[in-house]
Amino acid sequence: MSRIVYVNGEYLPEEEAKVSIFDRGFLFADGVYEVTSVLDGRLVDFEGHTHRLERSLRELDMTNPMHMGDLLEVHRELIKRNDLQEGGIYLQISRGVADRDFVYPAGLKPTVVLFTTAMNLSDSPKAKTGLRIIAIDDLRWGRRDIKTVQLLYPSMGKMMAKAAGVDDAWMLEDGFVTEGTSNNAYIVTHDGRIVTRQLGHEILSGITRNAVLRFAREAQMVVEERPFTVDEARGSAEAFVTSATTFVTPVVEIEGTVLGDGKPGPVARRLREIYIEEARKSLAV
Ligand code: PMP
Numbered sequence: 001m002s003r004i005v006y007v008n009g010e011y012l013p014e015e016e017a018k019v020s021i022f023d024r025g026f027l028f029a030d031g032v033y034e035v036t037s038v039l040d041g042r043l044v045d046f047e048g049h050t051h052r053l054e055r056s057l058r059e060l061d062m063t064n065p066m067h068m069g070d071l072l073e074v075h076r077e078l079i080k081r082n083d084l085q086e087g088g089i090y091l092q093i094s095r096g097v098a099d100r101d102f103v104y105p106a107g108l109k110p111t112v113v114l115f116t117t118a119m120n121l122s123d124s125p126k127a128k129t130g131l132r133i134i135a136i137d138d139l140r141w142g143r144r145d146i147k148t149v150q151l152l153y154p155s156m157g158k159m160m161a162k163a164a165g166v167d168d169a170w171m172l173e174d175g176f177v178t179e180g181t182s183n184n185a186y187i188v189t190h191d192g193r194i195v196t197r198q199l200g201h202e203i204l205s206g207i208t209r210n211a212v213l214r215f216a217r218e219a220q221m222v223v224e225e226r227p228f229t230v231d232e233a234r235g236s237a238e239a240f241v242t243s244a245t246t247f248v249t250p251v252v253e254i255e256g257t258v259l260g261d262g263k264p265g266p267v268a269r270r271l272r273e274i275y276i277e278e279a280r281k282s283l284a285v
Contacts, residue, residue: 002014002015003082003115003116004078004081004082005017005078005113005114005115005116006074006077006078006112006113006114006115007019007111007112007113008111008112008113009112011077011078011081014115017113019111019113020097020111022097022098022099022100023094023096023097023111024094024095024096024097024098024104024108025092025094025095025111025149026094027100028095028102029148029149029150029152030060030094030095030104031092031093031094031095031111031148031149032053032056032057032060032062032092032093032094032146032147032148032149033090033091033092033093033147033148033149034049034050034052034053034090034091034147035049035088035089035090035091035244035245036049036075036088036089036091036244037087037088037121037244037245037247037279038079038084038085038086038087038088038089038116039086039121039122039276039279039280040085040086040280041079041084041085042079043072043075043076043079043089044244044279044282045207045208045211045244045279045282046072046075048207048210048211049091049207049244050068050071050072052147052205052207053091053093053147054068055146056146056147056148057093059143059145059146060095060146060148062093062095062110063110064093064110065093065109065110065112066112071091074114075089075091075114078114078115078116079116082116082118084116084118085118086118086119086120086121086122087116087117087118087119087121087245088116088117088119088121088244088245089114089115089116089117090113090114090115090116090117091112091113091114092111092112092113092114092149093110093111093112093113094110094111094149095108095110095111096108096109096110096111097109097111119245121245121246121247122247122276124246124249126167126246126249127246127247127249127250127264127272128264129252129264130249130250130251130252130253130262130263130264130268131166131167131168131241131249131250131251131252131253132166132167132168132251132252132253133161133166133167133168133169133170133180133239133251133253133254133255134160134161134164134166134168134169134170134254134255135169135170135171135172135177135230135254135255136157136160136169136170136171136172137171137172137173138171138172138173138178138202139153140153140154140171142201142202143201144178144179144201144202144203144204145199145200145201145202145203145204145205147204154181154182155181157169157171157181158181158182161181166253168180168181168182168183168241169181170185170230170233170254172230173202175229176197176227176228176229177197177227177228177229177230177233178197178202178203179197179203179204180241180243182243183206183241183242183243183246183249184196184197184203184204184206184208184209184241184242184243185197185233185239185241185251186239186240186241186242187228187232187233187236187237187238187239188236188237188238188239188240188265188267188268189236189237190236190237192221192222192237192267193221193222193223193224194213194216194221194222194223194224194267195223195224195225195226195228195232195236196209196213196223196224196225197225197226197227197228198225198226198227199225206242206243206244207244208242208243208244208247208248208275209242211275211278211279212242212248212271212275213225215271215274215275215278216271219270219274221267230254230255233254234254234255234257234259236259237259237260237265237267238250238251238259238260238264238265238266238267238268239251239252239254239259239265239268240265240267240268240271240272242275247272247275247276247279248268248271248272248275249268249272250264250265250268250269250272251268252264
């Protein structure tokens with residue numbers, strides 16, 4: 001079934017949606033994006049995603065072509081038109097269309113594209129079995145805090161994981177884990193502390209990370225925001241990842257080392273439960 005998508009002010013069947021070959025998003029990966037999850041036909045943490053979007057645009061000197069209220073309306077309309085109960089809404093804003101030149105002219109009109117993807121988020125099979133992870137070098141650029149569409153290396157990382165017969169990869173810089181290819185990475189120490197890398201230019205400030213760390217602290221869990229190595233991860237009690245479309249998903253194997261009994265750990269399972277419960281409660285829009 002064809003989806004209805006949004007392109008620059010128009011709702012169109014996906015086959016009819018077109019963007020110029022001169023779009024800088026296409027030629028230079030000059031664009032930013034957000035993925036907001038949808039549960040029970042409603043948006044999860046839309047406000048968090050719009051804040052990060054504003055920041056990404058600002059960091060790249062791009063003007064936001066739409067008011068946030070209008071953007072919210074488009075999200076809602078796409079949910080309605082596509083009868084989306086559970087999944088994600090992808091939003092991309094690129095700098096716009098200009099003849100190919102590294103130096104771009106002032107006053108470009110940004111290209112805005114949104115589409116829905118139906119996914120089973122709350123009951124995903126991987127949440128039950130847990131993920132198997134390899135470690136790869138982090139070869140991305142130095143401003144990973146900006147959510148740009150230059151996702152070639154994360155895509156290569158997922159292909160490396162696939163070729164290795166596992167689910168995903170965590171990336172390493174100077175011996176420490178930065179994050180997963182499309183998620184934030186966490187370990188749990190044997191005395192129950194949750195460890196995840198501190199924010200900075202090296203990782204994306206996950207909207208799910210923000211919520212999960214808040215819920216963990218509210219549940220009296222100890223959170224340490226600091227770098228950790230793969231060896232520490234392999235010796236940890238459990239591990240997990242977070243992202244908008246995977247919520248909290250346990251990790252059961254890192255670089256061939258099985259964690260604990262090889263099943264999702266209690267901290268990750270509990271945090272996943274809390275996250276989904278809280279997300280459902282707060283579905284305001
Ligand atoms: N890190 C990276 C590199 C990502 O691509 C993502 C997902 N876009 C995340 C972390 C998680 O961010 P969020 O929780 O906002 O989906």
